[in-house]
Amino acid sequence: MEQLIQQIASGLANGAVYACLALALVMIFVSTDHINFAQGELAMFSAYLVWQALSWGFNFWLALPVVALISFMIGVAIERLILRPLHDAPVLSVVVVFIGLLAIFHSLAGAIWGHTIKAIPSPFPQFSFVGSGYIGPHQIGMIVVTLVLLLALFAFFRFTPLGLAMRAAAQNPASARLAGVRVDWMLALGWGLAAAIGAVAGSLVAPAVYLEPNMMASILLYGFAGALVGGISSPGGAVAGGFIVGVLENVIAYLGNLLEKSSGVYIIGNGEKLTVALIIVITVLTLKPSGLFGKVSVKRV
C-alpha cells in the first residue's frame, strides 16, 4: 500500500511535466491545427540555457524567468520567420519543418554543450515533512510550479483582452480579423507561450532525469499521450491528461510488478512504461479520438 501511494505521488510529479508539455502542444494545436514535434527539443534547449545560466553563477529562480522569456522569443521567431511563409502549405510540408526543427535544436544543443550528461541541481530546498517518505521536495515543487503556471495561464486567457483575442483568433480567424485582431501575431504569440511553457517543463524535469540532448524524446511522447487523453483541443483537458498518464504509467508498472511477485508471470513492469504511454495513445485514438474533455468537431458537408 505504501508503495502504491509512493508510485501515485511520483506519478503526479512526472504528470506535472507531461501536463506542461501537453499544454504547450495544445497551445499550438488549437491555433494552427499542427502538432509541434519539435516541442520537446525546444524544451530541452531551454533546459540547457538554464544550465548555462547556473554555471555562470546565476540563481535558478532568476534564470528560469529569463530563459522562459528567451524561449518565448525563440518561439515567436520560429513562427514569424519559418512557418509564416508556409501558411498555405500542405500539412506534410509543415510536419517536415517540425522534424527539421527537432533535428536542428537537437544537434545545436549537442554542438554547443556536448553530449555528455550534465546535472542540474534541484532548485527546491531539501526538507523533511509529514509524508516525505512518499514524495520528495523536488516532486512537490514540480507539481506546485505546474499548478501556478496553469493558474496564471488560465487567468491570462480568461481575464485579459489579449487572452480573449487569442482565443477568438484560434476559434474563428476570419471573424477575429473582422474584429481588428491581428491574427498572425496571435499565432506567433501562441508559439511563444508554448515555448515558454516548454522551458518551464524542461527545467523542472532536468534535475530528475539529467540533462542531455535526448532527455525530452520520451517525455514528449508522454506529453503527447497526455494531450490526447485529455483532448488535444482542450487546454484544461491536456493538463488533466498529463497527470492521468503520469499516474497511470506508474500504477500499471506497479501492478505488473505485484503480479510478477505473486504469480511469477512477467507481463509488464518498469521497463514498459513507455509502452504503456503508446498503448494509451492508441486506445484513445481508437475509442475516443476527441479525448476525455475535448470537443468533438463536427463539420457540415
Add this chain to the structure above:
Amino acid sequence: MAALLEAEGLKAYYGQTQALHDVSFALELGGITTLLGANGAGKTTTLRSICGMVRTEGSIRLDGRPIGGKATEDIIRLGVGHVPEGRGTFTNLSVDENLRVAAYTRKDKAAVARDLAMVFEYFPILKARLNQQAGTLSGGEQQMLAISRALMLSPRLMLLDEPSFGLAPLIVQEIFRIMRRINSEAKVSMLLVEQNAALALELADHAYVLETGRVVMSGKSSQVKNNEAIRKSYLGY
C-alpha cells in the same frame, strides 16, 4: 456630396477565378446603399474586396485614401464594420466575450461602455443572454450579435452581408428597423447586400445592381424599384 467609399474598376479574384470584372460605385456619407443581384453576381465578393479578404485590382478609397491591398485588420481599424455572411459568431465564447473581442482595438474604456449600453438598447435580448455561449443563440440572435460586434468597433461604415438570411420575417423586420435607427442615430453609413431586393430597396436610398461581376444599373432606390425591366430581370419580383 462627400463620398465615404469609392470603388473604381474593381476586379477581384479567388485564385485564378475572376469574380468581379469591373465594379464601380460610390457611397454617400451617412447614407444606406444596397447591392442587389442574383446568386453569384459578386455581391459578397464586393464586400470582401473592400475588407481586403480577396485579391483585388482597381482602386478602393475610403475618405479619399486608397485601402486596396491593405490587411483586413488595418481596414477594420479605419472604421469599417463588416457583418459577414454566415454571421461569424465566436460560437465557443460567451455573448459578452463576443462583444468584448470586437472592442479589443479600442483604448477609450468610457466610449466602449457607452457603445455597449447602446447595443443593449438596440438589442435587449443580448443583455439577457450575456453569459450564454454564443453558439447556443438562435439565428436571429446571432445576427443581432453580429451587427452588435460591428457596432462595438465604433465604425463609420458598416458592410452588411445578407442580414435577413434564414430568418423569420418578423425577426427580419425587427433587425431592419434597428439598422435604420443605427444609421440615423449612430451616424453609421451602410452598404447592404441582400437577396431580398424589396426589403433592401425599402431601407436603402441608393442601389446598385450587379450581374456576373459587373454593375449593370444604379440609381436611387425609387428609380430602381420603379424600373420594371430591371425588377423583372434582376430582382425577380
